[in-house]
Amino acid sequence: METQGELVYGGDMPVGVVYHKGRQALFTTRIASSEVPKPSEVVLENQRSQGLAFWGEYDNQFPQKVIADIETSDIIETVIDWKARTLVGEGVMYGNLVEGPGGSQVLKPMQNLEIERWLRRTNFDLFAYEASLDFYRYANANAELQRNLGGEAVGIFSQDQSWLRYGQNDLKTGLIDKAYLCAEWSTVTDLKNKGKVIPLEALDPYYDVVGQLKESRQYRHIIPLRLQTAGRKYYALAPWNGLRASGWLELAVAIPKMKLRLIKNMMAIRYWIEIADSYWPKKFGEQAWKDATDEKRKKWINEEVAAFEQLMAGEEEAGVPKALMTRMTEQKHSGELTSLWKVNPLKLELAQGAYVEDSQETDYHIVRGLGVDPALVGISPSKGGQSPGSGSADRVKRTNYLLGARPHGTRLLSVMDAVSELNGWNTKYNNGMPLTWTFRSLHVATLDRTQQVAAEDRINPDTENGAVQNN
Numbered sequence: 001m002e003t004q005g006e007l008v009y010g011g012d013m014p015v016g017v018v019y020h021k022g023r024q025a026l027f028t029t030r031i032a033s034s035e036v037p038k039p040s041e042v043v044l045e046n047q048r049s050q051g052l053a054f055w056g057e058y059d060n061q062f063p064q065k066v067i068a069d070i071e072t073s074d075i076i077e078t079v080i081d082w083k084a085r086t087l088v089g090e091g092v093m094y095g096n097l098v099e100g101p102g103g104s105q106v107l108k109p110m111q112n113l114e115i116e117r118w119l120r121r122t123n124f125d126l127f128a129y130e131a132s133l134d135f136y137r138y139a140n141a142n143a144e145l146q147r148n149l150g151g152e153a154v155g156i157f158s159q160d161q162s163w164l165r166y167g168q169n170d171l172k173t174g175l176i177d178k179a180y181l182c183a184e185w186s187t188v189t190d191l192k193n194k195g196k197v198i199p200l201e202a203l204d205p206y207y208d209v210v211g212q213l214k215e216s217r218q219y220r221h222i223i224p225l226r227l228q229t230a231g232r233k234y235y236a237l238a239p240w241n242g243l244r245a246s247g248w249l250e251l252a253v254a255i256p257k258m259k260l261r262l263i264k265n266m267m268a269i270r271y272w273i274e275i276a277d278s279y280w281p282k283k284f285g286e287q288a289w290k291d292a293t294d295e296k297r298k299k300w301i302n303e304e305v306a307a308f309e310q311l312m313a314g315e316e317e318a319g320v321p322k323a324l325m326t327r328m329t330e331q332k333h334s335g336e337l338t339s340l341w342k343v344n345p346l347k348l349e350l351a352q353g354a355y356v357e358d359s360q361e362t363d364y365h366i367v368r369g370l371g372v373d374p375a376l377v378g379i380s381p382s383k384g385g386q387s388p389g390s391g392s393a394d395r396v397k398r399t400n401y402l403l404g405a406r407p408h409g410t411r412l413l414s415v416m417d418a419v420s421e422l423n424g425w426n427t428k429y430n431n432g433m434p435l436t437w438t439f440r441s442l443h444v445a446t447l448d449r450t451q452q453v454a455a456e457d458r459i460n461p462d463t464e465n466g467a468v469q470n471n
């Protein structure tokens with residue numbers, strides 16, 4: 001805790017929050033992202049001169065700032081985790097597309113021993129979950145694909161996206177073909193420092209990944225998994241980033257801290273003590289009080305107040321009888337007794353439910369900004385804070401959410417299109433046709449959508465409803 005005049009910093013207050021004792025007001029000056037270590041100009045110049053594409057226009061620390069901001073919130077990472085778990089669900093499935101009722105395309109699942117063993121050996125579900133977490137945090141994820149000497153894919157991993165940076169694009173081809181892994185971007189100056197930086201080949205995810213792999217002499221590759229956003233060539237920008245820029249995140253962090261500070265101060269000030277000026281000469285003697293310097297009088301007063309605080313303090317002694325004696329004086333003319341000390345207990349109360357609705361509103365905005373219907377995670381803008389919908393209504397919302405997330409699943413599983421071709425699975429198990437990969441949650445959502453349409457439409461489906469049922 002640091003005190004400068006009327007201002008209090010630190011203690012139980014978050015970074016960038018200042019409490020003004022005199023005004024009893026709480027001020028927020030910045031959020032945690034500004035506290036991320038900033039690389040020196042020498043570090044930045046060396047990185048830039050070696051062809052690194054900065055993530056964060058000026059300091060190459062954008063993902064680190066995102067992490068710092070997320071850690072100030074009690075809801076953002078929870079919702080991101082919910083999105084990842086909801087998408088990945090029970091894992092992946094694969095098969096081929098066949099024609100279904102009404103001319104719709106239906107995924108006919110298959111199960112193959114070689115493929116199933118590969119999925120378990122590579123712990124593919126873990127890759128999918130970790131990649132989806134990064135995808136929803138930053139709108140950027142990656143797949144590190146490892147091949148054996150024969151060119152088959154034998155491993156797939158999701159590297160920590162906050163450690164990953166790409167090289168600037170090749171001026172002749174326009175391709176981004178270099179990637180670097182490093183945990184210390186705020187200090188590293190040499191991209192060839194093998195102790196701190198791992199260089200990897202980056203592939204163009206938009207065209208013929210298999211062809212690039214067959215031409216490559218490397219055996220470790222980074223495949224970017226992102227959806228390109230406007231004006232950003234190297235790194236996409238997450239849609240929820242507006243929460244950081246708009247102030248909603250800062251407000252959400254400040255409300256509980258402000259309420260805690262108010263409660264603590266109300267608990268600290270329990271009595272208002274009134275002491276008559278005539279008390280002090282009677283206490284210390286008329287002449288002694290008259291002759292005492294200002295410093296001496298202040299010392300006597302502080303000692304008297306400290307003795308009173310010691311008497312009244314001590315929650316651990318609750319229930320122990322205490323006696324408080326205050327002094328009184330008799331008025332010369334009226335004979336009435338007047339107290340020289342007056343103890344006024346204070347009943348300072350925070351209004352019931354104060355700031356609750358403000359907190360609910362910020363939660364609502366944050367969840368909506370993260371692309372989730374707040375009802376799906378138990379939040380609504382109502383005073384109760386709970387979803388007002390029925391279970392069936394929430395089921396429809398969840399189904400619609402998953403249907404909307406289909407492009408995300410397709411992007412994350414695009415790496416398996418390359419694996420299926422490299423490992424010969426298309427030829428061996430699907431007559432040369434590309435296997436189709438999807439998350440089970442997306443497949444179930446498609447089936448569930450069919451169950452939500454009218455019964456007569458399920459019997460006589462049209463192309464719009466597109467009943468999707470396995471043969």
